[in-house]
Amino acid sequence: MSATGQTSQPFRSPIGTRDVLPPESARWDALVATFSDLVSRWGFSRLLTPVFEHLEVVHRAGESSDVVTKEVYRFADRSGRELALRPEGTAPVVRSFVEHRPPTPWKVWYFAPNFRYERPQKGRYRQHHQLGVEALGTTDPWLDVEIIAMAWDFYQAVGLGGVELRLNSLGDPEDRAAYREALLAYVAPHLGDLSEESQRRVDINPLRLFDAKAPNDREIMQGAPTLNDFLGGDARAHFDAVRSGLDQLGVPYTLDDRLVRGLDYYMRTTFEFAATSLDAAQNAVGGGGRYDGLAASMGGPDEPGIGFGIGVERLLLALGSALDARLRTDVFVIDLRRDVDPTAAPSVLTVSAELRRDGLSVEHTYDRRSVKAQWKAADRHDARFAVLFGEREVAAGTVQVKDLDSGEQAEVALQDVASLVRQAAGDDSAPPLD
């Protein structure tokens, strides 16, 4: 069997991947532009890292996490090096940090694809994209506050109505270890009563027991000790400061001491954003947390860090029609003449080129279409204006400029078109998200 399964069939994108065609791609552009603009104002600069890394880098995301143990796209290159497609955004950024040792605090953002080998479904793909930030070099809780508030502002800026921020602290590693012991001690007498799934979790990551769906499991976990009671003094003070900062900035949140998150490197602050417009199954539109030991575990300086990632596909899904990015052409050029000498100016070729040099987005038909076909094309392109000319205009050295919204039309010299269009278009030429 061939790679596509059927050799006689047209090719299609690999399972779990998809193309983003216009006009939908305009929604992506709008999201990325808004994000870039916003995080720049908070002092973040863009970082680009490779889509593949050494396998060991990717493993730093956690030996107990599904993302690493069963979903990594790994391969050996021609020289036998073990490489992997990035399954998440944080490890590569931290790798870049320990490799280049930039001055701290180092605040960067990224827009990049992640790859996970899992069964696709609505809002879940094998290649998905994340907008995210990472900041390394300080444990100051105000950084946590700013990171979270920034994500919050972003959701507001793109118009996501119902978004819920859930917040938790996992404490310091020793807190978590103590809690883990307590949890295991609590669960031990109930072991046999737990579901098969939960029994597996006991060995892998006991904190995940709280995610169990089985009613009996939930009942057992009701009486379990909570992580919150095990926070040490430092972690508690840090968490209190984060909450206070969020209160000061007016960012609403709910505490959720069962919020564990899927990656092993998190400690202290963790958070997740859920969209109320999505069903419970895939409603997480972003999340992140603090990972103070990660840089050191990669052989770098023991610098703390915190960041978040926002799933683009899922956010777009949650936004639905709330984000309406329209692809609008400024001007559509129409030639009214029946017979056109292709070697003589003016023509749609020369007129369009000139208007484009004047800064307008300009389209026209190809293949010498009829006047009617040219008009249909203008409508299809959602053009704001039509610039048309026939024998009379060519003789007079002018063109007709028609406002396609109002129907008004004026005859002007070609060099005056751009200023006329800009004046007439006025305020409604503003970018889609402002």
Next chain:
RNA sequence: GUGGCUGUAGCUCAGUUUGGUUAGAGCGCCAGGUUGUGGCCCUGGAGGUCGGGGGUUCAAGUCCCCUCAGUCACCCCA
């Protein structure tokens, strides 16, 4: 990785239950409705390996098996 549902034109879908002449609709696309003005309307046209392969049958879009893909749920996550 496990289970359910679905696969007919570029798109959305009828037709499959009770196998039977050249497989339909809407939208989209192209052309025309007289020679220089759009969005509406009318007429015509192009476009289909009925996901793919195999089988049963005189006959398969329709029944059976396999396979690929999509989708939903579980798991997990963005």
